[in-house]
Amino acid sequence: MAQTPYAYFPGCTLHGTMLEYNASARLVCEAAGVDLRELKDWNCCGAWSAHTTDYMLGLALPARNLQKAEAMQLPMVVPCAVGFSRMKLAMHEMENPAVLSAVNQAIDKPFKNSVVVEPLLKVLASDSLDLEVKKPLQGLKVACYYGCLLVRPQKILKFDDENNPQTMDKLMSRLGAEPVDWDFKTECCGAGMSMPRPDVVNRLSSKILLAARSMGADCIAVACPMCHFNLDFHQREVEAERKEKIQMPALYFTQLMGLALGFSAKKLMLDKHLVDPMPMLKSKGMAA
Amino acid sequence: MARIGVFVCHCGSNIAGVVDINRTVEAARKMPQVVYAADAKYTCSEAGQSAIRDAIKQHRLNRVVVSACSPRMHENTFRRTVASAGLNPYLMEIANIREHCSWVHGDNKEAATSKAIDLIGMAVAKVTRDEPLTPKRVSMTPRALVIGGGITGIQAALDIANAGHEVVLVEREPSIGGRMSQLDKTFPTLDCSACILTPKMVDLAQHPKITLLTSAEVKSVNGFVGNFEVEIRQKSRLVDHVKCTGCGTCWQKCPENVNSEFDMGMGKRKSIYIPFAQAVPNKPVIDTASCRYIKYLKWAETKEGKKPPECRICEKICPTGAIDWEQPEQILTEKFGAIVVATGFKTFDHSVLGEYGGGRIPDVISGLQLERLMSASGPTGGEVKRPSDGAHPKTVVIVSCVGSRDDRIGRPYCSKICCMYNAKHAIMLKEHDPEIQIYIFYIDVRTGGKDFEEFYRRSQQEAGALWIRGRVSKIHREGKKLIVRGEDSLIGRPVEIPADLVVLATGVEASDGVVGLAQTLNISHDSYNFLVEAHPKLRPVETHTDGVFVAGAAVGPRDIPESVAHGGAAAAKAIGLLSKEELATDPMTAIVDPVKCVSCFACHEVCPFGAPEKETLRDGRTVSVINESKCKGCGLCIVACRPGAINLRGFTSQQVLAEVTSLWR
Numbered sequence: 003m004a005q006t007p008y009a010y011f012p013g014c015t016l017h018g019t020m021l022e023y024n025a026s027a028r029l030v031c032e033a034a035g036v037d038l039r040e041l042k043d044w045n046c047c048g049a050w051s052a053h054t055t056d057y058m059l060g061l062a063l064p065a066r067n068l069q070k071a072e073a074m075q076l077p078m079v080v081p082c083a084v085g086f087s088r089m090k091l092a093m094h095e096m097e098n099p100a101v102l103s104a105v106n107q108a109i110d111k112p113f114k115n116s117v118v119v120e121p122l123l124k125v126l127a128s129d130s131l132d133l134e135v136k137k138p139l140q141g142l143k144v145a146c147y148y149g150c151l152l153v154r155p156q157k158i159l160k161f162d163d164e165n166n167p168q169t170m171d172k173l174m175s176r177l178g179a180e181p182v183d184w185d186f187k188t189e190c191c192g193a194g195m196s197m198p199r200p201d202v203v204n205r206l207s208s209k210i211l212l213a214a215r216s217m218g219a220d221c222i223a224v225a226c227p228m229c230h231f232n233l234d235f236h237q238r239e240v241e242a243e244r245k246e247k248i249q250m251p252a253l254y255f256t257q258l259m260g261l262a263l264g265f266s267a268k269k270l271m272l273d274k275h276l277v278d279p280m281p282m283l284k285s286k287g288m289a290a
Numbered sequence: 291m292a293r294i295g296v297f298v299c300h301c302g303s304n305i306a307g308v309v310d311i312n313r314t315v316e317a318a319r320k321m322p323q324v325v326y327a328a329d330a331k332y333t334c335s336e337a338g339q340s341a342i343r344d345a346i347k348q349h350r351l352n353r354v355v356v357s358a359c360s361p362r363m364h365e366n367t368f369r370r371t372v373a374s375a376g377l378n379p380y381l382m383e384i385a386n387i388r389e390h391c392s393w394v395h396g397d398n399k400e401a402a403t404s405k406a407i408d409l410i411g412m413a414v415a416k417v418t419r420d421e422p423l424t425p426k427r428v429s430m431t432p433r434a435l436v437i438g439g440g441i442t443g444i445q446a447a448l449d450i451a452n453a454g455h456e457v458v459l460v461e462r463e464p465s466i467g468g469r470m471s472q473l474d475k476t477f478p479t480l481d482c483s484a485c486i487l488t489p490k491m492v493d494l495a496q497h498p499k500i501t502l503l504t505s506a507e508v509k510s511v512n513g514f515v516g517n518f519e520v521e522i523r524q525k526s527r528l529v530d531h532v533k534c535t536g537c538g539t540c541w542q543k544c545p546e547n548v549n550s551e552f553d554m555g556m557g558k559r560k561s562i563y564i565p566f567a568q569a570v571p572n573k574p575v576i577d578t579a580s581c582r583y584i585k586y587l588k589w590a591e592t593k594e595g596k597k598p599p600e601c602r603i604c605e606k607i608c609p610t611g612a613i614d615w616e617q618p619e620q621i622l623t624e625k626f627g628a629i630v631v632a633t634g635f636k637t638f639d640h641s642v643l644g645e646y647g648g649g650r651i652p653d654v655i656s657g658l659q660l661e662r663l664m665s666a667s668g669p670t671g672g673e674v675k676r677p678s679d680g681a682h683p684k685t686v687v688i689v690s691c692v693g694s695r696d697d698r699i700g701r702p703y704c705s706k707i708c709c710m711y712n713a714k715h716a717i718m719l720k721e722h723d724p725e726i727q728i729y730i731f732y733i734d735v736r737t738g739g740k741d742f743e744e745f746y747r748r749s750q751q752e753a754g755a756l757w758i759r760g761r762v763s764k765i766h767r768e769g770k771k772l773i774v775r776g777e778d779s780l781i782g783r784p785v786e787i788p789a790d791l792v793v794l795a796t797g798v799e800a801s802d803g804v805v806g807l808a809q810t811l812n813i814s815h816d817s818y819n820f821l822v823e824a825h826p827k828l829r830p831v832e833t834h835t836d837g838v839f840v841a842g843a844a845v846g847p848r849d850i851p852e853s854v855a856h857g858g859a860a861a862a863k864a865i866g867l868l869s870k871e872e873l874a875t876d877p878m879t880a881i882v883d884p885v886k887c888v889s890c891f892a893c894h895e896v897c898p899f900g901a902p903e904k905e906t907l908r909d910g911r912t913v914s915v916i917n918e919s920k921c922k923g924c925g926l927c928i929v930a931c932r933p934g935a936i937n938l939r940g941f942t943s944q945q946v947l948a949e950v951t952s953l954w955r
Contacts, residue, residue, distance in 0.1 A: 165644025185647060185766030216769050 005037035008125065009071035009078045009117075011044055013085035015227035022271035023227060026256035027081050027122060029270065033263050034131045038079065041070045047088040050194040061101065062108040064092040069113040077118035079125050081256075083226035086121045087151035087159070093119065094158045121152055123225045123255060124161060127173040136264035138178025142286055144258065145182050145219035146170040147210065149229040153188055164188060170223060170255055177262040186213040191232040200239065207232045208240040211250050220282055221251040223258055230254065237277050251279035261288055292418050295326040295351040296410060297342055299333035299358035301388055308392035310403040314357070317407045321414045325349055333358050339371045346375040353420065355413045357385040357406070378422035380877065380940055385413035408953060415952035419945045423877035428919055430516040431627040432868045435460065437508055437807070440468020441850060442842025443632035444490050445857030446864070450630075451499035453865045458501045458624055459494065460508055460522055462803075465569035466491055468634050469843075472552060472658060474665040474672075476850055477714040478745035484568055484667070491570040505575055509621065511810050512900065514919055515837030516627045516873045524620040528576035529562070533612035536564075536572040540604035540613070548580045550669070554659045556677065557669025562604045567667050576604070576613075583615070628837050628864040631811065631821060632857060633804050635843040638693025638701065638796040646692065646765050648794055652678040653772055654765055656692075656796045657711055664718055674722050676791045679770070683726065683790035686719055687774045688712050689762045690732040694797035703818065705797030706847040709736045712795050713746045716755035728755040729787055731762050731776050739849070758785065765792055798847040811838050812898075820846045831860040839863050878940040879921035880928060886935035887913040893927035893936060902927060 016024035031038050044067050046052070053060025068089060071078035080086040096102040096115045106113055148167045156164040165188060171181035189210055192203030211233060214222050224230045233252040241248055252275070260270040267289045272279055283289035296318040300306035311329050318327040326349040330338040333356060345351060354377065356368045361384040369379035387406040395402035432455050436447045439461030447459045459466070470476075471491075473483035495502055509521040544560035552565040559565070561581040562574050578584045582601035589598055605613040637658050641649030648654050653676045655663075666672035676683050690712060694705040709732065716728045730749075735757065737743045749755045760777035767773070771788040778785045800819035808815045813833040814822040821840045824832040831839045841860035842853040882893075884907060893902040893914050901920035906912045916927075916936075928936045928943070937943060 163644060166647075166650060185651070185764075189764075189766075213766065213768060217767075 010038035013082035081122040145214035380423040412949040425874040438632035439466030442857035449861035708795040713749035720753035
């Protein structure tokens with residue numbers, strides 16, 4: 003299959019706590035003809051901390067990565083919503099020539115701010131990709147959860163609607179699954195409050211989990227490591243607080259894609275989740 | 291020999307506080323052909339004006355320069371002053387030393403004085419070359435065109451017709467009645483809307499002086515005040531309204547159901563339909579977008595896709611043979627002396643606000659949709675049932691300011707009517723079901739109007755509505771409930787209310803198509819497409835185009851009493867105009883020198899008013915000639931004329947050059 007090359011910025015979590023996102027992303031990308039060329043010597047995107055600490059640091063960190071993609075003359079694809087958001091917002095700031103020239107000095111590299119940055123979800127949901135669906139996700143009700151950073155602020159990110167995005171829903175339909183019509187697609191999961199205020203995260207993510215359940219979803223599909231952490235890791239605490247089982251698996255959309263394209267649960271690292279998706283997947287006949 | 295008098299105004303301290311008046315008068319006295327110069331505290335006062343009249347007589351003045359405020363303010367005043375002393379009113383010029391001088395140069399009195407002297411010098415140079423001008427008289431067509439058949443247009447049409455003038459009312463929908471006909475009841479008295487509106491609609495239709503054209507639009511407007519020539523497009527209805535008796539057999543039998551625009555999508559109508567039971571005229575039209583036979587005819591041309599049924603049921607059962615598939619669109623040309631624009635409003639499209647789920651979540655509806663659900667003639671027969679499952683809601687949340695007071699979406703203005711209709715909805719919902727609980731989120735409650743505050747109190751005391759001060763951030767579904775999340779800013783806490791039905795109080799927006807109509811009529815609209823009055827306080831129904839009046843919610847958010855008042859006000863202005871037998875036109879128009887004209891007709895291309903016409907001279911040459919009735923004196927043709935054959939009376943090229951030359955002294 004013809005491969006379309008992209009400069010790949012995985013971001014820290016895909017090399018750390020969220021290996022399953024990286025693994026599944028690489029598998030489905032290869033199958034779909036998306037050639038991921040990882041940036042050499044990439045660095046932290048700044049995440050939550052940099053831009054809240056120092057304006058220039060918040061721009062220089064993403065800019066150093068963006069410059070590498072620009073030098074490769076390839077569009078950059080980012081699987082992590084945090085990383086995508088940082089890249090796009092930094093580029094927006096650097097539309098001001100004075101800011102761009104200051105950043106150029108800081109990273110000591112010529113950077114024109116001309117690189118195209120796309121979220122992995124958009125690339126993989128493109129209609130032009132030739133997807134060979136071997137095992138359609140027939141009968142699987144998926145609550146597609148986009149989180150906030152992938153779509154907000156809509157005017158700058160220009161990806162999808164900030165209240166009712168459709169990209170992942172359409173992709174799930176294409177794979178044979180049934181996306182549920184729900185109203186929590188971009189509600190706050192608690193994000194970076196995970197460590198300092200777990201109580202806030204528990205409250206917010208419980209709403210998302212319960213809403214998905216009330217709409218009859220079998221699982222939640224995510225496109226952000228932070229969202230995944232808050233919905234998966236925190237689910238135990240939510241269950242303990244509510245004294246009830248929820249057992250709502252949160253899976254990366256790339257893992258669901260991988261299943262449909264015929265990859266094994268093991269290769270897709272479905273065993274990495276704290277809420278085990280296997281019983282649900284087995285009951286649907288989607289995993290052995 | 292000109293004998294010019296210069297009158298320098300102090301305007302209290304407005305001018306005198308900055309400009310050295312004595313020096314200015316002294317300088318004026320030395321200007322060429324000036325035989326008299328004086329100052330006055332307020333030239334526009336009776337004392338100031340009589341001083342001018344006296345000086346004209348005493349010093350035998352034949353030209354006058356008033357050096358005061360902007361000509362926009364008092365040009366007409368001083369023209370009348372010199373005319374009453376026997377001078378031609380166009381032999382008076384104004385030097386604007388207030389807006390153009392003292393008001394803007396308060397920080398430099400020396401320079402301001404010298405500029406004032408220069409401005410007077412220019413006016414003196416110009417007035418020396420002024421020629422006496424005489425307005426032309428044109429006849430008046432004593433008929434009015436009213437555009438828009440809502441309550442405002444109905445009121446205006448009835449008032450004008452009752453004063454004895456002929457009226458043509460043009461409405462683009464198949465029935466008159468407008469937004470008011472969609473309402474169940476009206477605030478603050480809870481009169482049934484149809485009961486007070488329908489008699490007026492019938493009066494209008496039966497009035498011997500009124501011609502009603504529905505399914506019609508204004509296509510073009512030519513001419514000028516007193517003599518407008520208007521082309522009206524009578525759209526094809528495919529039903530011959532002369533033969534049709536309105537028996538109703540056709541719309542009962544029509545097999546095609548589509549969403550009813552009148553019911554705001556809450557109910558269905560047929561392809562051949564009247565919009566609502568009390569429609570005027572009570573005769574149907576065929577909607578060509580959904581009609582099966584029309585679809586069949588389109589298919590028959592190309593034979594592409596599936597063959598639609600060749601229905602024609604209405605034609606087969608019509609007892610009078612009124613269905614006319616060949617009925618053409620017609621263009622009617624009519625003459626009018628005055629035009630009243632009453633194109634009304636539409637409500638904000640709430641699907642723009644994704645966080646409220648409007649248009650996506652079935653049980654989140656607009657205020658106008660609720661009206662249709664509450665109306666006895668509505669799709670549910672007046673039972674308030676929620677759209678998703680037909681259940682009777684027990685908890686209803688109303689959200690104010692949806693599409694109003696919201697900078698984010700370019701709607702910073704207050705829609706004015708929503709607070710009151712929210713109170714009305716609360717009272718009516720409680721009447722429908724005493725067990726219902728109503729919550730209303732608001733930013734401010736605005737009840738400026740007669741008996742309005744009392745009505746708002748009634749919604750609290752009688753209907754028990756709880757008004758929560760704060761905005762709603764999100765509406766989401768949880769099972770069959772709608773969870774409304776917002777802020778209660780009085781207790782400083784977020785609140786969540788589980789509701790069965792959510793009503794969005796959608797704001798007021800200008801009607802579709804009003805921009806094109808404004809261009810056709812040569813009147814202005816603001817950035818929200820509301821029409822602009824000639825003066826927001828003192829000329830509320832006039833426009834800058836003489837003879838064109840505006841009224842009702844086309845000008846801005848207005849409730850029914852105000853719209854009726856404005857409709858009546860516009861009618862009064864139109865009646866005043868139509869009662870004149872003749873009109874005087876402004877003589878400051880362009881004139882072509884046929885000797886210099888080279889027949890390039892560049893003037894025809896640039897004129898926005900269609901004033902230049904062609905005339906064949908006795909020597910066989912065809913040259914341009916200006917129709918003075920159409921010319922507005924804008925000067926575009928003068929710039930475009932290469933041989934310099936066109937001049938503007940009262941503003942000749944020679945005069946402008948003399949003004950500029952005076953500055954070289």
